[in-house]
Amino acid sequence: MDDQELGFKAGDVIEVMDATNREWWWGRVADGQGWFPASFVRLRVNQDEPVDEEALRVGLQGPEAGDVEAQSSKDQMRTNVINEILSTERDYIKHLRDICEGYIRQCRRRADMFSEEQLRTIFGNIEDIYRCQRAFVRALEQRFNREQPHLSELGACFLEHQADFQIYSEYCNNHPNACVELSRLAKLSKYVYFFEACRLLQKMIDISLDGFLLTPVQKICKYPLQLAELLKYTHPQHRDFKDVEAALHAMKNVAQLINERKRRLENIDKIAHWQSCIEDWEGEDLLVRSSELIYAGELTRITQPQAKSQQRMSFLFDHQLIFCKKDLLRRDVLYYKGRVGMDGLEVVDLEDGKDRGLHVSVKNAFRLHCRPTGESHLLCARKPEQKQRWLKALAREREQVRLDQETGFSITELQRKRAMLSASKQAAGKPKALGRPYYLTRQRHPALPTSSPQQQGSVLAEPKRKPTTFWHSISRLAPFRSSCRPPAHPWWD
Template identity: 55%
Template sequence: MINPDQGRINVINEILQAEQDYVKHMKDVVEGYIRHARKRVDMFTEEKISVIFGNIEEIFKFSTQFLETLESAYCKEQPQQSELGKCFLKYSKGFEIYSDYCNNHPSGSAELKDLYRKQKYRHFFEACRLLQEMIEIPLEGFLLNPVQKICKYPLQLAELLKYTPQTHPDYVNIQQALEAMKKIAALINERKRKMESIEKLARWQHTVEDWQVSFILGKDLLERSSELIYSSEINKINSAGWSQERWFYLFDHQLVYCKKDLLKRNGFSYKGRIDTDECDIIDIEDGKDVQYNVTVKNAWKIHEVDKDKWYLLYAKTPAEKQRWIKAFQKERERVREDQENNFMPDHWKNKILNRIKASQEKQNSRTQSEIQYKQEFIRGIPSHATLPRSYSKKQSKRRGWFPFGGKQKAKS
């Protein structure tokens, strides 16, 4: 059985050694790759460098300072008395910079994969590795380091806490640091989930017809919302008392309703939106509604306060109604959590929106080019163009006189 003091010393040494190796790798990437990439303006724009490497330079600077703090807290005479928990607590807020890196990493990997298809980039990256005398690991391996590192901190602190007696002056610090790093990991995961959700919303919005009408009534969906909470087909009573089947989509901050396009499979056209930040949800009993002069079941009302506009909606079953009521409650909880934890910083969301917009413009440009090419190709064919006579004769001989019945039947 390992002596508690020795166990603690082993964990402390592992944390320090791992951090030193990590900072060295970050330094190799910054000085070995990024520095040389900036010199080759014919191959790398600043935007391309940003996509590939993210904010790794910022992480390197932060990690260097963090390592210096860890090393200054190390007690050489009595390593078991070292108080590393204080160091993690001091820098806990700073670890949030890993969120930007982790969310950018998939895009960086995709960009790097595209570049590796070209020989000159493969040679460039390999030359950088050799000049920096780095171990034989491809660049994508080094760029994965920060993603893996931020996940290891809670594990290291949990192991350190295991070998730290409650009487140790750093015990409470380690406990608090462990909780803080778990929150950082949860924050990063939540922001990654939000990013994936925003990309899904962008694709969905792109398929809805008449969406440009919504710009007159308010902001773009993605500027206010980041995830879909719930959706289903329910009925809306209009001002004349008629029932209309509509698909309702509940996002954070707004409720959008669309009409299903019967001529198109999975097609929808935009009809309107409700600001859930400025509305009240009112549960109503089955029976006749005086305001709309109709009898309804499984219904509820929405009052958009700032516009003083009312909506009467009803579901097909009591269970579906309850799902909607719970969804409205969940939407308010999500909005509150986002505000408290800053899951969606403005600079980060704008970056995603710009990337989506650029991707859509690129796709639209490619589609337009294909259409233009086809039009030009068709215009280039003479209107009097016919098949060569030799080809026509060959086809006639091949078919014979009985194209549908094959060979001529013998006379009886």
């Protein structure tokens, strides 16, 4: 043992003289003093109570004394976690205030350099986040027990404000746009000097603006980790246990919702590009009502009044079903052939046999029926398993719409315009018929999701074009071969 290390045995009472270091404390016991590991001892709650050395001695401790010591250690760890949560929240509030007062306020004074739309792109809704976080911190401090921190009940605060945390979704989705705009402004010296002056006036640390704006994205992902740590050191009998457990589940859902919305918004560019590659598109843009591809595959559409059968590539999005027709020669080119709005429609599973409405025999069929208007669409799949996939996909589409309504998810007009503008720029100067359009295909059929709507089987992809066999087939015809042969010449023989 080192000369400066303090030797002690179980049951010894150590007088702590220096506890500035978290891991090693300087203390005195009997006639000796030195360094000792803080994790090997526990603090006495009442320094005046007499010490029962026999009760504290490890070898002679009963089960009740051991439980008390373990609980005391757990309470101390819970106190540490609570202090960490409050400390980081106060630091975060200061960080948000510096951005709002140090940058946004100064930018608004320079209308010659920044428009409101530009400020919205750079800073998103960070001012809304600042207001919500201030209310959240006030609620945390009201529930903080200063005398006995481990008895603080913070779980209820997270549950009360869980809806407010959803505003982070808009911020996280906008953050890539902010990075692009800041990268563009960084090439202009006057903006570089301006942002640096803002930082110095607010006395902020030496980090670029894009670094400061990343903090909210990191913060919302940290809450589940903090709550998991708090739950770890919360006794099941603690009054806060159930609330912390529920809060952890709620914040995980918030983080999952934000990730799902981010994925959805990333897909709208692909959907816009796919639409731009469809020939003869009619009506409103897909993104006006839809933002998610649910399922895709071939269906036979039987239409009235002659019960005409039409083979169609069908694409089920939220709120609508799109019908397309393949080009006879170029199978990777699609022509728009109509759509069906899914809102208000009822899915009817039909048995194989004769359909009463159209008086035709159907197999693997189902009907989309609207009771108020009487509108009806009869669709048939090739195989029974394909029909079942479609029925499950149609149920998922309704569930997706319901979840979007509950969570308030929607595509803004600005996001839709940006996606369509980007798609039009990609298509500019390139004929649709000669290009390689994005094609909506199905992967190998996975297990269809039952609870998590974000696990989709349909994806946007760019397939490899298969070489056409048309001219190869033509060249095999005998008349073409004989007529294309060169004339015979004597000196060739």
